[in-house]
Amino acid sequence: MEMTDCTKASLLLIYTGGTIGMKQDPSDMTLKPFNFGQILEEVPELSKFAYRIDSFSFDPIIDSSDIEPESWKELATLIYEKYDEYDGFIVLHGTDTMSYSASALSFMLEGLTKPVIFTGSQLPIGVPRTDGKENLISAVEIAAAKDADGHARVPEVCICFDNMLMRGNRTTKVNADNFRAFRSENLPPLAEAGIYIRYNDGLIRKPADWDRKPVLHLDLDTRVSILKIHPGITPQVVENILCGKETRAVIIETYGSGNAPSRPWFIELIGKAVRMGKILVNVTQCLAGSVNMDIYANGKTLKKAGVASGYDSTTESALAKLFHLMGKTQDNGKVTEMLDADLCGEISK
Ligand code: ASP
Numbered sequence: 001m002e003m004t005d006c007t008k009a010s011l012l013l014i015y016t017g018g019t020i021g022m023k024q025d026p027s028d029m030t031l032k033p034f035n036f037g038q039i040l041e042e043v044p045e046l047s048k049f050a051y052r053i054d055s056f057s058f059d060p061i062i063d064s065s066d067i068e069p070e071s072w073k074e075l076a077t078l079i080y081e082k083y084d085e086y087d088g089f090i091v092l093h094g095t096d097t098m099s100y101s102a103s104a105l106s107f108m109l110e111g112l113t114k115p116v117i118f119t120g121s122q123l124p125i126g127v128p129r130t131d132g133k134e135n136l137i138s139a140v141e142i143a144a145a146k147d148a149d150g151h152a153r154v155p156e157v158c159i160c161f162d163n164m165l166m167r168g169n170r171t172t173k174v175n176a177d178n179f180r181a182f183r184s185e186n187l188p189p190l191a192e193a194g195i196y197i198r199y200n201d202g203l204i205r206k207p208a209d210w211d212r213k214p215v216l217h218l219d220l221d222t223r224v225s226i227l228k229i230h231p232g233i234t235p236q237v238v239e240n241i242l243c244g245k246e247t248r249a250v251i252i253e254t255y256g257s258g259n260a261p262s263r264p265w266f267i268e269l270i271g272k273a274v275r276m277g278k279i280l281v282n283v284t285q286c287l288a289g290s291v292n293m294d295i296y297a298n299g300k301t302l303k304k305a306g307v308a309s310g311y312d313s314t315t316e317s318a319l320a321k322l323f324h325l326m327g328k329t330q331d332n333g334k335v336t337e338m339l340d341a342d343l344c345g346e347i348s349k
Contacts, residue, residue, distance in 0.1 A: 009144035010052040012086045013039060014078065016071065016101075017061035018094025020119070020136070023126025031124055033061055042125055043133055051144050054086075064094025064120075067101055069220045069323065075101070076108040079116060080216040088115040088143030088152065092136070095120045095173055095181050098159060102168025103320035106157040106344045110215040113207045115143045116157045118168060122179055131179045135161055138193045145197070154190060154204055156345070165191035167203075169317040169346040172287065185288035186312040186348065205345050219327030223248040224319055228285065229255060235265045242273040242280075248332065249279035249322045251315060252307065258282045258291035259298040267301055274306040279332050281339060283310035283318050290348070308336050311347040321346060 015021050015036045022031040023042070036057040040047050056078065062071070079089050093101055102118045109116065119139040121132030139160040145153035157168040159182055166184035174183045191199045227241045227250050242250055250273065254260045260270075260282075273280060282291045282302055290312035293303035303309070310318045321343065325335045342349050 009087045009146075010054070010085065011088050011090060011140060011143050012079075012082055013053055013055040013090045013092065013140075014075065015055065015057045015061060015092045016064070016067075016075065016094070017058060018064050018092065018096075018120045019124050020092050020121040020132040021061065022124035024124065034126070043136060045133065045137055046140060049140060049144070051140065053140070062094075064097040064101070067094075067097045069104070069222055072101060072104045072108060072220070073218050076105055076216060076218065079105075079109065080214065083114070083213060086114070087146075088117065090136070090139045090143050091116065091118045093118050093120050095122065095161075099168070099171040099173055099182065099314065099316040100320065102157050102159050102171065103314070103317040103346070104220075104323065106167075106169040106317075106346065107320055107324035108217045109157065110217060110344070111207050111209070111212060112155045112157065112214050113210050113212070114152050115145075115154045117143045117154075117160050117165075118158065119160045122177070122181055131162065134163070138163065138165075138197070141193075141197060142191060145199075151206075151210055153199055155207055156190065156205055158190060163193040164189045165193070167345055169320065169344065170314065172314050172316060174287070183287065186290070186314075187345075217324060217327065220323040221248065221326035222323055223326065224251065224322045225249075226251045226253060226315065226319070228253040229260050233261075235269065238266060238269050239272075242269055242278065243276060247278065248326055249281065249335070251281050251283050251310070251318050251322070252302075253285045253315060254282055254291070254299075254302075255285060257289065257295050257299060258284060258293045258302065258309065259296050260302055262298045262301060267305060270302065270305045270307065277332050279322070279326075279335050279339075280307040281310045281318055281322070282307050283313055283315050308339050310339075311349060313347050317346045
């Protein structure tokens with residue numbers, strides 16, 4: 001039986017909002033957020049761990065459909081400021097945009113040496129059949145886990161959901177109803193919780209320097225649009241999205257391995273956007289697999305026109321990567337160059 005002594009672990013539980021932190025008010029049967037200072041009362045199982053668990057609640061707490069880059073900055077800054085005080089961080093977050101937030105944090109906290117584990121639930125924690133307790137308990141155990149050298153077992157930004165620990169920037173929300181809300185199709189889970197938590201150590205990223213504090217990146221440029229290709233898409237719609245004055249980069253969600261229409265008007269508009277200096281990134285609409293613009297003529301045309309490959313990136317991660325890279329430099333050519341690198345495990349190359 002695999003055991004690590006984490007009895008001294010200290011963790012910070014950050015509540016941003018979402019279903020997990022709600023409980024039913026018996027007076028009117030509506031869902032209301034509970035006071036997070038009382039988390040141990042709501043989930044008494046946590047005290048069995050004998051960890052020190054402090055909590056911090058966003059004010060106001062938000063439905064994650066209201067998450068904005070400002071919230072990511074608040075979250076990343078909080079983790080950065082409290083970094084030396086804790087062994088790991090758990091972020092309770094609504095499921096709707098959890099993949100976006102986890103992706104963003106993975107770029108904003110460069111060189112992590114401690115776990116940042118996002119979790120939430122499909123049913124509120126106060127409901128008898130809730131998935132929230134299990135998700136939270138697994139997240140807590142993983143955030144406290146250390147290896148034989150005393151280093152964090154998973155020094156990454158992850159999502160822990162339905163017994164799976166996934167690299168955050170590889171996830172997508174795929175189900176609005178059942179407990180398996182997230183998938184990481186292009187990367188196997190970093191850990192699976194059954195009777196034991198089985199870590200996939202070969203996949204878990206390790207920092208170059210365990211003693212260095214992460215670099216905090218707060219500059220985000222959000223001038224990104226997403227163009228989802230579909231049969232019947234019109235030149236006007238494509239032009240509005242590709243060549244919009246306010247847009248600095250466009251994620252083109254293509255078919256299959258990165259294919260788009262070969263019609264002359266479409267290629268001309270791609271060329272126009274490139275001449276305007278827009279950053280164009282090709283990400284597949286498929287849940288699994290990668291863009292490869294060398295397979296089909298339709299893909300090759302995009303490559304020749306100057307569209308960058310998003311490889312096997314999720315759209316959520318490509319968006320966060322663009323926000324981050326565009327925040328670093330005003331040079332669009334440089335951004336396109338940097339997009340090609342795997343910064344924190346977000347693409348396979
Ligand atoms: N709308 C909620 C949210 O994302 C759903 C959830 O928490 O699962 O905040």
